[in-house]
Amino acid sequence: MTKCISNTAKSIPLILIYQIVLEKKLRFNSLTIHGGQAPDPAYGAVMPPIYQTSTYAQTTPGGHKGFEYSRTHNPTRQALEKSFAHIENGAYGLAFASGLAAMDAIIKLLKPGDEVIATHDLYGGSYRLFTKIFETYGIQFQFVPMDEVKAVATYITSKTRLIWVETPTNPMMNVIDIAAMAALAKAHKLLLAVDNTFASPYLQQPLDMGADIVMHSATKYLAGHSDVVLGALITNNEELADRLAFIQNASGAVPGPFDCFLTLRGIKTLHVRMERHCQNAALIAHYLAQHPKVEKVYWPGFENHPNHNVAKSQMNDFGAMLSFVPVGADYQAAIKIVEQLQLFTLAESLGGVESLAGHPASMTHASIPKEIREKSGVVDALIRLSVGIEDVKDLIDDLEHAIG
Ligand SMILES: *Cc1c(COP(=O)(O)O)cnc(C)c1O
Numbered sequence: 001m002t003k004c005i006s007n008t009a010k011s012i013p014l015i016l017i018y019q020i021v022l023e024k025k026l027r028f029n030s031l032t033i034h035g036g037q038a039p040d041p042a043y044g045a046v047m048p049p050i051y052q053t054s055t056y057a058q059t060t061p062g063g064h065k066g067f068e069y070s071r072t073h074n075p076t077r078q079a080l081e082k083s084f085a086h087i088e089n090g091a092y093g094l095a096f097a098s099g100l101a102a103m104d105a106i107i108k109l110l111k112p113g114d115e116v117i118a119t120h121d122l123y124g125g126s127y128r129l130f131t132k133i134f135e136t137y138g139i140q141f142q143f144v145p146m147d148e149v150k151a152v153a154t155y156i157t158s159k160t161r162l163i164w165v166e167t168p169t170n171p172m173m174n175v176i177d178i179a180a181m182a183a184l185a186k187a188h189k190l191l192l193a194v195d196n197t198f199a200s201p202y203l204q205q206p207l208d209m210g211a212d213i214v215m216h217s218a219t220k221y222l223a224g225h226s227d228v229v230l231g232a233l234i235t236n237n238e239e240l241a242d243r244l245a246f247i248q249n250a251s252g253a254v255p256g257p258f259d260c261f262l263t264l265r266g267i268k269t270l271h272v273r274m275e276r277h278c279q280n281a282a283l284i285a286h287y288l289a290q291h292p293k294v295e296k297v298y299w300p301g302f303e304n305h306p307n308h309n310v311a312k313s314q315m316n317d318f319g320a321m322l323s324f325v326p327v328g329a330d331y332q333a334a335i336k337i338v339e340q341l342q343l344f345t346l347a348e349s350l351g352g353v354e355s356l357a358g359h360p361a362s363m364t365h366a367s368i369p370k371e372i373r374e375k376s377g378v379v380d381a382l383i384r385l386s387v388g389i390e391d392v393k394d395l396i397d398d399l400e401h402a403i404g
Contacts, residue, residue: 002036002081002093028087028202029271035086036093037079048079050261072249076257080264087201087222087267088214090234092241094248095260099197099217100125101253102231104133106193106213108247109240110161112138117155118164119146121172121376123217124365126164126195145376147307149180156188165211166195168311171323171360171384172377173298175307178314182210191240197221197351202274203315207236213244220351223266224273228259273353273389277320280395281387287396288324293403298323298377320387321350323360326403331380334359338383340402343394350386355395358384 026034040048051074056067067073077095084093096102103126110116118130120143130141142155146165163185167176178194185192193213194206200221206214216222216232223230235241248254255263285299300311301318311318326337338346344357348364358364361380365373387395 002078002085031086032083032270033268036082040075048076048261048264050257051075052257070257071252071254074254074257074260076260076264077255080260080267083264083267084216084218084232084234087270088196088207088234089201089205090207090214091236092234092238092245094233094241094244095218095255095263096231096233096248097253097255098229099195099215099219099231100129102215102217102233103129103195104253105233105244105247105251106162106215107134107139108251109191109243110134110139113140113159114161115140115142115157115159116162116164117142117144117152117160119166119169119174119176120144121169121174121378122164122166123170123195123197124360124367126166128367143372145174146176146181147174149177149184152181153184153188156190160188160190162191162193164193164195165206166198168198168300168319168321170198170321171298171358171364171382173300173305173319173321173323175300175305175311175315177310178204178206178209178211185212186210198321199315199319200270200274200351202271203278203317203319207234209314212237212240218263218266219349221274221277222270222351223263224270224352225262225266226349226352226354228262228266230255230259230263274317274320276389277387278317280389280392281320281322281385282318283392284385284387284395284399285322287399288322291403293327294324295327295329296325321384322387323382323384325379325381326383329381331361334381334383335362337402341398342401343390343398344385344402350384352386353389355388355390356386358386360384 054070056064058064081093081095118141144155146152165176165181182192191212194211195215196206197217197220214234218230218232282301288294288297299322338357338359341357344355347356360378360382365378
């Protein structure tokens, strides 16, 4: 765990203190580059070196420079954790070996008998982690629609400990009111964790809306180049940060220094990438909406999207994920369309510079039983797009060719 502002003032060189003062005034588009970062103390390297080491020399037992063993601390990871904290406007950042490893650490805050209320159309891997791993340890999960915050209250029992929110949801692009959910959680003394993977902190900062913990699959928009798998947790709560850091070290699902370096490098362009991602997605959403062979497009930027007003008030833009259903298509017809795409790569994942297409029913959501998945709208014909930052005209040409 890394506090975004170093804890021991004594050890901070003057130049760093100056930088911390400066950071307080920095805006998001500068924090992505400078948040928590300073030239490396050894030689002034502007990017933190990849400290590819497992251990650190001690002059006498305990006589070290703050680093003992790389599962616990690593300077490259620490630089990344500081960046995580800054871009989510939090005090503490923690890096994990994957998004799911980060989620795993949150659920390990609970104990057998505890209950969790989670968004019903969750990322498939999150659903699998909850039901296939943690239910066997006696933690109960309820998957509920969260459009109506009042309705969520009816699921709270004396054993509920945590509300788990994913917004926008995957792949239906429902948007959940984070501030209203935070108020509900506070009223019942529950923790609120938000999976902010789909939006990224460029679009929304859940801690500012009252969430206790923000989680990211940094694999997606934060790292942004489809070249690393990594997870993040951010919180303002010192006690939670300590407990999560204990789990991070004790369970040991930490990322290697090279992956931390790549993620940190990715974050430096997050704001420029997101701006283009969102522009391209808006154009594609409108293109699909007027297409005679497209029945339905799910994208929160449309005024007739059921959660458009919430999206407008809590997000800075509408994101670059969208789903659509071709007219009269079944499972096979949808697969045929994604196979015909050439510029959109057929692949799992999202959030990279390159555009990806997916077929949730057979890919990301294949582990969710058909009846459950269809109840939340993930029908056999649904196609999901992660809109990249290529020239949007080329992307539209590709869709035109595939949809025909
Ligand atoms: C990918 C993803 C995860 C899991 O993250 P990994 O880095 O693949 O472990 C969790 N939540 C959402 C919304 C995701 O898209």
